[in-house]
Amino acid sequence: MSYFRKSIHEMSGYVPGEQPGTGTRFIKLNSNENPYPPSPKALQVLREIDGEMLRRYPDPTAKNFRLAASKVFGVPDDWIGVGNGSDDLLNLIVRAVGEPGKQVVYPYPTYVLYRTLTQIQEAEFIEVPYPEDYQLPVGLLIAAQGAVTFIASPNSPSGTAVSIADLEKLAKELSGILVIDEAYVDFAEANALELTKKYGNVIILRTLSKGYSLAGLRLGFCIANPELLAQLNKVKDSYNVDAIAYAVAASAIADQDYKIANAEKIKASRSKLAISFKELGFQVWPSQTNFLLVRPPQGDAERIYQTLKARGILIRYFNQPRLTDKLRITVGTEEQNQILVKTLTEIL
Ligand SMILES: *Cc1c(COP(=O)(O)O)cnc(C)c1O
Numbered sequence: 001m002s003y004f005r006k007s008i009h010e011m012s013g014y015v016p017g018e019q020p021g022t023g024t025r026f027i028k029l030n031s032n033e034n035p036y037p038p039s040p041k042a043l044q045v046l047r048e049i050d051g052e053m054l055r056r057y058p059d060p061t062a063k064n065f066r067l068a069a070s071k072v073f074g075v076p077d078d079w080i081g082v083g084n085g086s087d088d089l090l091n092l093i094v095r096a097v098g099e100p101g102k103q104v105v106y107p108y109p110t111y112v113l114y115r116t117l118t119q120i121q122e123a124e125f126i127e128v129p130y131p132e133d134y135q136l137p138v139g140l141l142i143a144a145q146g147a148v149t150f151i152a153s154p155n156s157p158s159g160t161a162v163s164i165a166d167l168e169k170l171a172k173e174l175s176g177i178l179v180i181d182e183a184y185v186d187f188a189e190a191n192a193l194e195l196t197k198k199y200g201n202v203i204i205l206r207t208l209s210k211g212y213s214l215a216g217l218r219l220g221f222c223i224a225n226p227e228l229l230a231q232l233n234k235v236k237d238s239y240n241v242d243a244i245a246y247a248v249a250a251s252a253i254a255d256q257d258y259k260i261a262n263a264e265k266i267k268a269s270r271s272k273l274a275i276s277f278k279e280l281g282f283q284v285w286p287s288q289t290n291f292l293l294v295r296p297p298q299g300d301a302e303r304i305y306q307t308l309k310a311r312g313i314l315i316r317y318f319n320q321p322r323l324t325d326k327l328r329i330t331v332g333t334e335e336q337n338q339i340l341v342k343t344l345t346e347i348l
Contacts, residue, residue: 007122014116017316027339029330030314032156032184032291034213036262036333042214042252049244058243065241068250069221073193081229084240086183086207086220089232090150091117093179093203096235097148098123105146107137109157109322111181114150123147134160134285142173149174152181154188157318157328159287167192171199177228179203184289186211186263187270196223203228210290211259212252219249266290270331276341280348291330297348299325307347313340 002009017031037043062082070077083089090113098104098121106114108127118125128140134155141149149170153162171178178201180192185206196202203224209215219241222229252259274284274292281297296304305317305327316328331337 007119011116011119014113018314020314025312027313027332027336029332029336029340030316030328031215032210032289032330033215034210034262034266034290035331035336036213036265038213038248039252039255039258041255041258042212042248045251046244046248049247053243053247056243058239058241058246060238062241062246065219065221065246065250065253068254072253072256073223075193075197075223078226079196079223079229081222081224081232082241082246083220083222083236084245085209085218086181086205086222087113088218088236088240089205089220089222090114090179090181092232092235093148093177094118094121094123096232097177102147103144104148104150105141105144106150107141107155109318109320110150111152111156112320130155130158134158136162136166138166138169141170145175147176148179149176150179150181152183153192154184154288156184156289156291157316157323157326158285158293159184159289159291159328160285161188161190161288164190164192164195168195168199171195171202174201177201177203179205181205183207183210186259187267187290188288193223196225200225200227208249208252211263212249213262214249214252217245217248219245266331269334269337273329273331273337273341276337280341280344291328293326293328295326301325301327304344304347308340308343311343313343
């Protein structure tokens with residue numbers, strides 16, 4: 001007996017990376033947060049928030065943010081939708097499309113939330129295995145013909161790139177919606193923005209959590225044609241983005257120079273860190289993100305995760321098929337990365 005729907009009772013909820021209390025002195029490399037502070041211009045806007053702005057309800061469409069994003073990405077502002085993080089937008093999409101009998105399709109392993117949201121909606125999930133080289137299994141994804149297909153591009157937790165040509169094949173051949181989740185695009189060489197202009201079924205998801213150092217603010221956005229956005233709009237909470245979030249985010253998104261400079265630092269650190277891991281005998285997947293998927297020489301990932309944690313360094317261990325011998329490690333500051341490598345050298 002349960003008070004709740006059978007599907008809710010039976011599913012296990014999404015488990016986010018551990019967030020140790022502020023004040024605890026962990027080196028936190030488990031949630032792919034940006035190690036650098038947010039844009040000084042965005043922080044200035046935050047300091048100037050006044051009470052009158054908070055007394056009123058926020059603008060349900062976050063027009064100021066959408067205008068700022070519209071300039072940066074060269075799309076009309078009615079092609080942009082906002083969410084309380086891109087997780088909120090993922091939720092809206094699954095709620096608007098998913099129901100019993102409908103299929104949600106994505107490659108595996110990828111972002112676990114796609115499955116969780118599908119289960120809540122009692123739709124069916126189809127997980128198409130990625131091959132070991134993480135080339136997108138395009139043929140199988142097309143054959144599955146999901147009502148919605150999710151592709152994290154670049155992928156997490158592998159960190160690997162997804163070919164834009166492969167995404168275009170999907171866009172062309174799928175009769176359902178194709179969601180391209182570009183949470184890590186700020187650290188990648190390519191993006192799929194053009195596909196949403198060319199194909200009526202493509203939704204691009206972006207977030208300020210990773211590239212813009214604003215994970216705590218909760219602002220994600222999508223770029224898609226207004227007909228798709230109109231349907232998602234019916235599902236969303238009117239005030240899903242608060243007034244502080246969109247004011248700060250508008251300033252952060254306009255400060256592209258700052259974001260790009262941080263991403264360049266992180267990409268340089270990523271290359272150095274990958275070399276250090278290889279020297280320690282780890283297998284390292286090629287990354288286009290702000291993290292690395294690695295396999296320790298003995299495959300004893302859980303032990304290394306626990307040992308690092310005991311020494312004040314948090315990384316991510318996934319107790320899931322194909323991942324139990326691997327670790328996902330966020331690229332930190334140069335100093336954090338050096339402590340990580342030194343500690344690992346001692347542990348091995
Ligand atoms: C971090 C992440 C998100 C969620 O980002 P928020 O905007 O913070 O909700 C979405 N998709 C993937 C693949 C991510 O890694």
